[in-house]
Amino acid sequence: MTSIGLEASRKPASGARARAVRRDRFGSVIIGAASLIMLGLVWQAAISLGYLDVAFIGSPVTVYNAGKRLLEGGALFNDVLESGSRVLIGFALSCAVAIPLGLAAGCLPLLKAIIDPVVSLIRPLPSLSWIPLSMMWLGIGEEQKYAIVFMGTFAPTLVFVIDATEQVDRIYVRAARNLGAGRWAVIFQVILPAALPGILSALKVTLALAWACIISAEMVGATSGLGYLIWNAKDWGNISQVLVGMLVISASVLVLDILHRALTRRLIPWRRDQVSNLKL
Numbered sequence: 001m002t003s004i005g006l007e008a009s010r011k012p013a014s015g016a017r018a019r020a021v022r023r024d025r026f027g028s029v030i031i032g033a034a035s036l037i038m039l040g041l042v043w044q045a046a047i048s049l050g051y052l053d054v055a056f057i058g059s060p061v062t063v064y065n066a067g068k069r070l071l072e073g074g075a076l077f078n079d080v081l082e083s084g085s086r087v088l089i090g091f092a093l094s095c096a097v098a099i100p101l102g103l104a105a106g107c108l109p110l111l112k113a114i115i116d117p118v119v120s121l122i123r124p125l126p127s128l129s130w131i132p133l134s135m136m137w138l139g140i141g142e143e144q145k146y147a148i149v150f151m152g153t154f155a156p157t158l159v160f161v162i163d164a165t166e167q168v169d170r171i172y173v174r175a176a177r178n179l180g181a182g183r184w185a186v187i188f189q190v191i192l193p194a195a196l197p198g199i200l201s202a203l204k205v206t207l208a209l210a211w212a213c214i215i216s217a218e219m220v221g222a223t224s225g226l227g228y229l230i231w232n233a234k235d236w237g238n239i240s241q242v243l244v245g246m247l248v249i250s251a252s253v254l255v256l257d258i259l260h261r262a263l264t265r266r267l268i269p270w271r272r273d274q275v276s277n278l279k280l
Contacts, residue, residue: 058240063247066240075229080248083214083225086142090149091210098157099199105158106165106195107187119155127152127213131220140221145214152213153206160206164198165191200264204257211253226252 040060046052047059054062070076105112130151138144168191176190218227226245233241 055239058243062240063243066238067244067247070229070241070244076244076248079224079226079229079245080252083211083218083227083249084252086145086214086218086225087149087207087210090146090214091153091207093146094150094153094157094206094210095203098154099161102158102161102199103165103187103192103195106162106168107191112162115158119158122151123155123159125151127209128216131217134217135221144221145217145225148217149210149213153210156209157202157206160202161195161199164195164202167198168194197264197268200260200267204260207256207260208253211249215249 043052043057044060047054047057067076101115105115127148130148134144134147134151138147172190172194173186176186181189214225215227215230218225219231222228226249230242230245233239233245
């Protein structure tokens with residue numbers, strides 16, 4: 001078969017895979033939306049039939065009304081903006097340090113041996129444990145919020161990046177060396193692209209951790225943000241507003257997950273049209 005014929009045969013197959021991926025994604029969205037709607041209907045029915053107490057668990061109607069009031073007053077939008085900016089800035093600082101350091105440690109056993117004890121020391125510490133120190137060092141300003149996100153995500157991100165780097169098949173490194181590639185060329189043209197899928201998957205996990213960090217920090221020492229919104233509503237016994245804050249956090253993480261998938265498809269184009277082989 002000629003090269004033109006091979007290319008022509010590949011294009012329909014690639015198009016079919018892309019259509020299958022889009023069909024699977026659309027189906028997942030429909031199923032997910034239906035499950036949320038069903039959950040809301042069951043929740044409201046349980047309230048209406050008296051199986052649940054609205055004062056204890058709220059209801060879809062009271063949560064909707066509370067969210068509507070917060071949106072109309074502009075407080076909810078401002079809190080989302082405050083928390084989101086704190087998460088993104090703190091997480092960006094964490095990634096700016098953890099990713100290069102993790103790549104270097106994954107390539108250099110001596111560097112890994114040096115930083116391993118430090119990582120083992122700070123990795124088990126929850127974000128809440130850093131709040132007293134950060135408040136004594138930085139007060140309760142924005143820098144303290146960035147520091148909480150940084151310390152809560154730095155060690156996990158570093159460990160994930162080191163692991164992804166170490167899992168790169170060294171045969172690719174040897175092949176690049178045999179072709180005359182230098183150390184920096186091997187790192188940026190061989191190791192980084194091979195480790196990138198694992199790194200991006202790790203960032204999806206640690207980004208969710210960043211949200212947990214900032215909510216904890218805002219509950220303790222802040223006058224704005226979703227954590228403050230939830231804690232203030234708790235003080236007033238406003239269960240519906242607490243649930244609004246929780247749902248907005250989940251929605252914010254969902255939006256970031258969508259952006260993460262778009263970024264992954266752009267940075268790893270060879271996985272864009274892959275269809276899962278785990279269907280039963």
